[in-house]
Amino acid sequence: MIGIDDEDFVRGKVPMTKREIRILTLANANIGVNDYIVDVGAGTGSISIEAALIATGGHIFALERNSDAIHLIKQNAERFSVKNISIINAEAPDGLHLIPRIDVAIIGGSGGFLQEILQAIDAKLKTGGRIVMNFITVQSLAMCLNWFKNHTDYKYSAIQVQINRLKNLGFYDMAEAINPVHIVTAKKICQCQMSNLVNFSDAKSKFTHIIRSFVQD
Amino acid sequence: MIGIDDEDFVRGKVPMTKREIRILTLANANIGVNDYIVDVGAGTGSISIEAALIATGGHIFALERNSDAIHLIKQNAERFSVKNISIINAEAPDGLHLIPRIDVAIIGGSGGFLQEILQAIDAKLKTGGRIVMNFITVQSLAMCLNWFKNHTDYKYSAIQVQINRLKNLGFYDMAEAINPVHIVTAKKICQCQMSNLVNFSDAKSKFTHIIRSFVQD
Amino acid sequence: MIGIDDEDFVRGKVPMTKREIRILTLANANIGVNDYIVDVGAGTGSISIEAALIATGGHIFALERNSDAIHLIKQNAERFSVKNISIINAEAPDGLHLIPRIDVAIIGGSGGFLQEILQAIDAKLKTGGRIVMNFITVQSLAMCLNWFKNHTDYKYSAIQVQINRLKNLGFYDMAEAINPVHIVTAKKICQCQMSNLVNFSDAKSKFTHIIRSFVQD
Amino acid sequence: MIGIDDEDFVRGKVPMTKREIRILTLANANIGVNDYIVDVGAGTGSISIEAALIATGGHIFALERNSDAIHLIKQNAERFSVKNISIINAEAPDGLHLIPRIDVAIIGGSGGFLQEILQAIDAKLKTGGRIVMNFITVQSLAMCLNWFKNHTDYKYSAIQVQINRLKNLGFYDMAEAINPVHIVTAKKICQCQMSNLVNFSDAKSKFTHIIRSFVQD
Numbered sequence: 001m002i003g004i005d006d007e008d009f010v011r012g013k014v015p016m017t018k019r020e021i022r023i024l025t026l027a028n029a030n031i032g033v034n035d036y037i038v039d040v041g042a043g044t045g046s047i048s049i050e051a052a053l054i055a056t057g058g059h060i061f062a063l064e065r066n067s068d069a070i071h072l073i074k075q076n077a078e079r080f081s082v083k084n085i086s087i088i089n090a091e092a093p094d095g096l097h098l099i100p101r102i103d104v105a106i107i108g109g110s111g112g113f114l115q116e117i118l119q120a121i122d123a124k125l126k127t128g129g130r131i132v133m134n135f136i137t138v139q140s141l142a143m144c145l146n147w148f149k150n151h152t153d154y155k156y157s158a159i160q161v162q163i164n165r166l167k168n169l170g171f172y173d174m175a176e177a178i179n180p181v182h183i184v185t186a187k188k189i190c191q192c193q194m195s196n197l198v199n200f201s202d203a204k205s206k207f208t209h210i211i212r213s214f215v216q217d
Numbered sequence: 218m219i220g221i222d223d224e225d226f227v228r229g230k231v232p233m234t235k236r237e238i239r240i241l242t243l244a245n246a247n248i249g250v251n252d253y254i255v256d257v258g259a260g261t262g263s264i265s266i267e268a269a270l271i272a273t274g275g276h277i278f279a280l281e282r283n284s285d286a287i288h289l290i291k292q293n294a295e296r297f298s299v300k301n302i303s304i305i306n307a308e309a310p311d312g313l314h315l316i317p318r319i320d321v322a323i324i325g326g327s328g329g330f331l332q333e334i335l336q337a338i339d340a341k342l343k344t345g346g347r348i349v350m351n352f353i354t355v356q357s358l359a360m361c362l363n364w365f366k367n368h369t370d371y372k373y374s375a376i377q378v379q380i381n382r383l384k385n386l387g388f389y390d391m392a393e394a395i396n397p398v399h400i401v402t403a404k405k406i407c408q409c410q411m412s413n414l415v416n417f418s419d420a421k422s423k424f425t426h427i428i429r430s431f432v433q434d
Numbered sequence: 435m436i437g438i439d440d441e442d443f444v445r446g447k448v449p450m451t452k453r454e455i456r457i458l459t460l461a462n463a464n465i466g467v468n469d470y471i472v473d474v475g476a477g478t479g480s481i482s483i484e485a486a487l488i489a490t491g492g493h494i495f496a497l498e499r500n501s502d503a504i505h506l507i508k509q510n511a512e513r514f515s516v517k518n519i520s521i522i523n524a525e526a527p528d529g530l531h532l533i534p535r536i537d538v539a540i541i542g543g544s545g546g547f548l549q550e551i552l553q554a555i556d557a558k559l560k561t562g563g564r565i566v567m568n569f570i571t572v573q574s575l576a577m578c579l580n581w582f583k584n585h586t587d588y589k590y591s592a593i594q595v596q597i598n599r600l601k602n603l604g605f606y607d608m609a610e611a612i613n614p615v616h617i618v619t620a621k622k623i624c625q626c627q628m629s630n631l632v633n634f635s636d637a638k639s640k641f642t643h644i645i646r647s648f649v650q651d
Numbered sequence: 652m653i654g655i656d657d658e659d660f661v662r663g664k665v666p667m668t669k670r671e672i673r674i675l676t677l678a679n680a681n682i683g684v685n686d687y688i689v690d691v692g693a694g695t696g697s698i699s700i701e702a703a704l705i706a707t708g709g710h711i712f713a714l715e716r717n718s719d720a721i722h723l724i725k726q727n728a729e730r731f732s733v734k735n736i737s738i739i740n741a742e743a744p745d746g747l748h749l750i751p752r753i754d755v756a757i758i759g760g761s762g763g764f765l766q767e768i769l770q771a772i773d774a775k776l777k778t779g780g781r782i783v784m785n786f787i788t789v790q791s792l793a794m795c796l797n798w799f800k801n802h803t804d805y806k807y808s809a810i811q812v813q814i815n816r817l818k819n820l821g822f823y824d825m826a827e828a829i830n831p832v833h834i835v836t837a838k839k840i841c842q843c844q845m846s847n848l849v850n851f852s853d854a855k856s857k858f859t860h861i862i863r864s865f866v867q868d
Contacts, residue, residue: 001705002653003678020675020810027654027674054652112388137389142576145817145824158817159671160614160826162379162596164397166796166809166833171329172354173796175811177394180381180594182817218488219436220461237458237593244437244457271435359793362600362607375600376454377609377831379813383579383592383616390579392594397811399600546822571823596813598831605763606788611828614815 002026002050009046010075014068016044017108020163021134021181026050028132028185029104034058036102038124040092040117041065041109045073045085051106052082059084061099065091065111096120107133114143122151127190135182144184156186219243219267226263227292231285233261234325237380238351238398243267245402246321246349251275253319255341257309257334258282258326262290262302268323269299276301278316282308282328313337324350331360339368344407352399361401373403436460436484443480444509448502450478451542454597455568455615460484462619463538463566468492470536472558474526474551475499475543479507479519485540486516493518495533499525499545530554541567548577556585561624569616578618590620653677653701660697661726665719667695668759671814672785672832677701679836680755680783685709687753689775691743691768692716692760696724696736702757703733710735712750716742716762747771758784765794773802778841786833795835807837 003023006016017025025047031037034057039048042062052060062085064070070089077085088095093116105121107114110133121131131154135141141158148156162180166173220240223233234242242264248254251274256265259279269277279302281287287306294302305312310333322338324331327350338348348371352358358375365373379397383390437457440450451459459481465471468491473482476496486494496519498504504523511519522529527550539555541548544567555565565588569575575592582590596614600607654674657667668676676698682688685708690699693713703711713736715721721740728736739746744767756772758765761784772782782805786792792809799807813831817824 001678001681001683003681020812023675023678024671027652027678030652030654032652137386137391138383138572138576138579139389142572145572149822156819158824160815160817161671162381162394162813162815164379164811164813166355166811168807169354171800172356173809174354175397177379177396179394180392218461218464218466220464237595240461241454241457244435244461247435247437249435355789355793355796359789362789366605373602375607377598377600378454379596379598381594381596383594385590388583390592571820571825572817573823596815596828598813600789603788606790608788609831611813611830613828614826 002054004046004050004080006046009044009049010072010079011044012068012072014044014066014072016046017134018163018178018181020178021161021183022047022050024159024161024183025106025132025134026054028183029106029130031055031104032058035104036100037061037104037106038063038096038099038102038121040096040105040107040121041111042073042087043069043108045069045076045087047106047108048073048085049076049080049082051104052077052085053080056084058103059086061086061088061102063088063090063092063095065089092117093120096124099124101126103129105129105131107131110140114140115147118144118147122188125188127188129188131186131188133184133186135184136179141182141184148184148186153189154186155189156184158182158184219271221263221267221297223263226261226266227289227296228261229285229289231261231283231289233263234351235380235395235398237395238378238400239264239267241376241378241400242323242349242351243271245400246323246347248272248321249275252321253317254278254321254323255280255313255316255319255338257313257322257324257338258328259290259304260286260325262286262293262304264323264325265290265302266293266297266299268321269294269302270297273301275320276303278303278305278319280305280307280309280312282306309334310337313341316341318343320346322346322348324348327357331357332364335361335364339405342405344405346405348403348405350401350403352401353396358399358401365401365403370406371403372406373401375399375401436488438480438484438514440480443478443483444506444513445478446502446506448478448500448506450480451568452597452612454612455595455617456481456484458593458595458617459540459566459568460488462617463540463564465489465538466492469538470534471495471538471540472497472530472533472536472555474530474539474541474555475545476507476521477503477542479503479510479521481540481542482507482519483510483514483516485538486511486519487514490518492537493520495520495522495536497522497524497526497529499523526551527554530558533558535560537563539563539565541565544574548574549581552578552581556622559622561622563622565620565622567618567620569618570613575616575618582618582620587623588620589623590618592616592618653705655697655701655731657697660695660700661723661730662695663719663723665695665717665723667697668785669814669829669832671829672812672834673698673701675810675812675834676757676783676785677705679834680757680781682706682755683709686755687751688712688755688757689714689747689750689753689772691747691756691758691772692762693724693738694720694759696720696727696738698757698759699724699736700727700731700733702755703728703736704731707735709754710737712736712753713738714741714743714746716740743768744771747775750775752777754780756780756782758782761791765791766798769795769798773839776839778839780839782837782839784835784837786835787830792833792835799835799837804840805837806840807835809833809835
């Protein structure tokens with residue numbers, strides 16, 4: 001199961017994906033036991049660790065530019081006895097060319113290079129693979145949605161998640177807000193199927209998303 | 218107009234009703250120029266000040282138990298040249314017997330005595346008067362809703378308000394959450410009208426809320 | 435006071451700015467008694483009506499492309515005896531050249547022409563004037579924020595508002611969500627002051643926003 | 652992995668726990684492969700089905716009072732080839748005496764009998780077991796929190812989850828709100844340990860929650 005408590009990770013001052021966001025991100029990644037996964041902007045490694053505990057027959061590539069964070073990822077991997085992980089100290093898209101073909105990409109931070117990162121991931125992602133992204137700024141979210149609108153071999157969905165934690169104060173419980181996060185999830189659809197779209201009206205019902213994008217272009 | 222910026226008030230360490238909550242609270246209070254108003258748990262006085270600036274022909278009674286806060290209310294009253302205000306250093310319901318008949322009661326904090334406060338306010342509130350309350354705990358909110366369900370001479374409505382402020386970070390804007398607040402607004406309906414409910418079906422459409430409560434009892 | 439109940443307006447099938455969003459929008463517009471105001475995408479006219487009731491010595495120009503909506507605005511103006519309103523059946527930015535210099539612009543709908551509308555409004559807006567905009571899509575919001583980042587004679591702030599209304603179900607009260615709205619508020623700062631920025635460090639503290647933008651360009 | 656799409660379930664008119672709430676509920680339940688689980692107010696069976704797919708060596712007891720819903724649970728169990736499920740057409744707490752000792756209880760609906768249900772579940776729940784509850788009304792939430800404050804052999808936490816789904820409208824993505832849900836999660840702590848609390852200051856650090864409750868009583 002997923003959902004390790006935030007306090008169970010070694011943290012330091014590096015911002016960490018909160019448990020509820022982590023759970024929804026991992027669920028959307030739909031990770032299989034043998035999946036190869038890249039975690040871009042791994043931070044404390046909380047997502048990488050949980051992904052590694054699911055993909056026990058696969059491997060996680062955790063990319064992170066901050067060397068303090070790199071140290072935390074190592075500590076957390078040790079704490080949870082995770083061995084199927086490679087920690088890469090690089091600022092994406094740098095470092096992404098080093099990894100093999102992947103089933104899942106998770107983007108926690110893009111540091112202003114979202115489009116370059118998506119392009120580099122696209123080159124590595126298998127058909128049927130998933131990209132799950134967390135955004136805390138309007139601009140990154142908008143850029144991301146735009147990218148997927150222009151890449152019709154992906155089907156995307158997006159949600160905003162706002163969590164309030166009830167803080168126990170004796171008789172009372174007080175709502176404390178966590179900053180909201182947008183989660184965008186995209187699945188790479190088989191492109192070969194697209195060339196088979198002979199019967200337009202049949203295809204329309206099955207591949208509405210793709211078709212609509214064609215029509216819009 | 219309402220909606221003074223949070224930074225324009227003298228604040229100290231006393232928690233202040235955030236601008237957006239203040240605006241919605243004041244709008245629901247539907248303050249008239251000559252209204253008499255009590256502000257229970259006045260804190261920094263931000264709501265009292267804005268109410269006083271609307272009810273220029275009326276008067277505000279600001280109740281607050283914390284003496285540090287009392288000092289802040291005075292400073293804010295001076296800063297905004299508000300003279301139609303009486304500041305009462307007491308823990309409600311204490312002090313509420315001192316005030317005259319009122320048109321509006323605003324409850325920002327109830328310190329565990331919500332029912333006693335509502336009873337004391339009820340004794341002072343004119344027919345047609347409004348009570349607007351802010352809650353940050355589940356228990357106070359539930360207690361409040363329960364009180365109004367048992368006092369069918371009031372018509373109440375309630376909302377939860379969650380505000381995220383976009384923080385400007387150069388090219389980016391990042392959403393920062395403010396703790397959510399429930400606002401309950403209750404209006405005292407004329408009781409004398411209730412005895413005149415001869416024609417049930419006519420009354421039903423006009424006073425559905427009252428009727429339903431009768432049926433439920 | 436502001437905050438007419440949603441049900442008190444004639445509505446039809448035209449989408450209406452919900453009461454809580456309307457209140458916060460009007461509060462941010464900081465409307466004066468003699469203000470000239472344009473309401474772009476006026477819809478049912480709910481915002482125009484409330485603005486007109488405040489600016490009794492000013493005038494409202496309500497632009498709306500949908501002729502069904504135009505009819506509703508007229509009905510609502512009559513219902514609330516509002517006479518200081520001109521209803522213009524046009525799709526903005528068309529029609530904006532017809533109006534005089536304004537103090538306030540409210541944009542409820544931009545129909546894909548946000549940049550053109552902002553440019554047209556900018557040409558009419560007095561120094562010190564306010565533009566308040568509501569957005570329900572990521573893309574319009576991002577476009578708006580981008581526009582104001584490139585127009586440093588404006589100071590903007592933005593919030594996301596999420597309201598849950600508690601629906602009374604006998605003993606229970608159930609939270610019902612209203613779709614979230616982003617409200618962006620921009621104030622036109624005096625441009626003449628900008629040329630006087632001789633002392634950089636002094637200016638920095640006073641006009642951080644402007645300076646930062648300069649530095650970024 | 653968890654997180655079947657809402658559309659993949661047979662639904663009818665029975666309200667269904669939305670995917671995001673389902674994921675967080677299941678993650679909090681921390682279901683093991685051999686767990687015995689009861690799902691009270693199973694509705695369409697979406698949670699029961701996902702729980703059954705995790706606890707392949709365990710068993711799910713799905714309680715539901717509505718016979719239309721019972722039919723849907725059966726159809727969904729067939730659709731996902733789930734065999735480790737017993738569907739019980741009863742209104743909880745009725746029916747709860749029929750089930751064996753359990754590791755996990757999930758409460759999606761309590762129909763006004765929350766306290767009786769919690770008492771019946773408490774009698775069946777193993778030490779270390781989890782109860783995860785979803786609430787859409789203020790009153791049920793408050794009742795639940797109150798119950799756990801009075802049962803100090805449980806450690807509880809609670810969150811409010813508000814999800815906005817971005818609806819793809821061509822170039823635009825529009826936020827659509829889903830009604831917020833509170834999720835309360837409680838874990839049954841070993842009672843036998845409580846009698847061993849000889850060294851108060853040692854115990855204090857380890858069992859703060861329990862101690863605090865003692866002190867408060």
